[in-house]
Amino acid sequence: MMRYASVTSRLAGLGSEKWAVHVRARQMRKAGTEIIELTIGEPDIPTPPDMIEVAEQAMRAGRTGYSNGRGEPGILAALAAKYSVRTGRAVTPENVMCFPGTQTALSIVMLGLAEHGDEVITGDPLYATYDGVISATGAARVSVPLHPEKGFRMQATDLEKVITPKARVLLLNTPHNPTGAVLGRQELAEIGEVCRKHNLWIVSDEVYELLIFDGQFTSPFDLPELAERTVVVSSISKSHAAPGFRSGWCVGPKEFTQRLLPLSESMLFGVQPFISDMTAYALGRPSAAATMRENYLRRAKRISAQLDDVAGIACKVPQAGMFILADIRSTGLSGNDFAMRLLEEEHVAVMPGESFGDNLSGYLRLSLSVADDKIDAACAGIVRLASRLQPRKYA
Template structure:
């Protein structure tokens, strides 16, 4: 019998159940059903033409060869400018590494920080891929409850309660997916102080930095006292409506990126130069796509809240940021999974059950805001109809 590496067992089947509603919706769609799909968070505006023009021009001028393991000079220079301006201290190219998207950045950063016997702390709720990112390292994931009464923002006191001698890394996400919560400067400082006290690394997933509706972006990377223990990851996927181009990065201490470079080079040796040129151009310009999406997503979140909040026992409050809104359907008596599956089968509306994002979202739904208003209107009507039927049966 052939043998396999233990990582294949740790990741076996991981995540498939979380996407059961989405996959069923795609099957029904393929069979001809007119499904309203609010499951996936993907920009619904095209990648800006000026960015694509830069990528095409770069390809035609011969920028299709090999790159280096850290990143192309032009994009490293633009990232250096961005983070130097943001943090108020010098961020050099040797503090930065480029990757094909945030997911790759997260995975390689975690492989460089944690291993079997370590604990990686995340919030709960959490983004659906974090389980895989953690398990791939061999480490154990430990949850900090993100409480609704605190707006799903991580609290330093809750973090401290779960720390053990094996804790190595805090994986922080602000603005947060799926809740849309934005940590304040005070909350980031308090969380950072706990990490300093217990000598934890902080990996900060900041992909929604430019999609904040309410509040101000705060990052542990921007705090001088946390600079030696923080690695931030981000990309142009959301901010510049360019998810398919797979262009991301990490920013952290020089010693860390030097240590990570050989590991990264053993998996991939650089990103595509023509995409790097497009990314450098995008970073040098105002993020026009982000401004458009932010206005659209906020309007749609307010629409959903107006149509659902307080109706048939449903609660739906606009998020602080991001591409999603949470809908609390606990009053119906169903789990998010059961409600979402019935909503799909009975109303042809596909949404993500909260349970896909952790135990603390049991009884919630996550709705994507990257869908046109007419479809959102129809989806809300379907949610109300199902919730009303359930309420009537409970009363009977």
């Protein structure tokens, strides 16, 4: 029998298996069944034509050769400027590294901070790929429960309860996927104080930074007392409706990026120059986020109006992002079972809460990047199934 590295065993079941409903929906669609798909968070507006034009011009100008391990000068300068303005501090290209999307950035950052015997702390619920990202390092994931009654926002007191001498990193996500929760400045300061006390790194996934419906965005990187222990990961996928271009980055202390650079170079050694040029241009233009915010908030309100307190379902408008949660625990089914029945019986595809952690068991995650008429049809299907499961009260 051939032998494999232990990482393949650690990651078994942590990849596409979490997206089983989505995969099944695509199979049904390919076979000719009409499916309303509310599974993944892909912007439903096209990448702006001027951004595509910049990428095309860059390719025609010969920007198709090798890059360097850190990133092209133009995009490094654009990102340094963005974070200098946001933080009010001098952020330089030496604080920045570029990657093919946030997922790659997160993977390499985590490999640089954690290893076998360490612990990485996350909230629960959490984004579906975090388990794999952490397990790939050999570290163990430790959960902080995010409570619905607290708006799914991490509490510093809950964080402190789970910290052990093995803890090395807190992986934050604000605005949060899947719940849409947004951590405020005071909450971040309190969480950051716990991290300072226990000498933890903070990795802050901020891909939904520009998709807050009401209020201000704050990052732990923006707080001066946390800057030297915080690494930001983000991309243009959500903010600029450009997920297929795979253009992301990390921003952190200079020493961190210097230490991370050889690791990145051993895996990637650069990103595409023409995509870097497009990203630098995109960071200097108004993003598509304003249009998406308007659409997502309208749809979130539309879904909540049709599902909340209907057929035993609870469904509240989130603070941010491109998803809304529906609590279907009163049906007696798990999120997995409800989602699969919803797909097979009503031809509506949603993500089960269990794909995002134990603390979201009995929930569904619905994407807001779907046209309003499909939103209405999907909600009708959810109500029909929930009513069938509770016939005496809701028939």
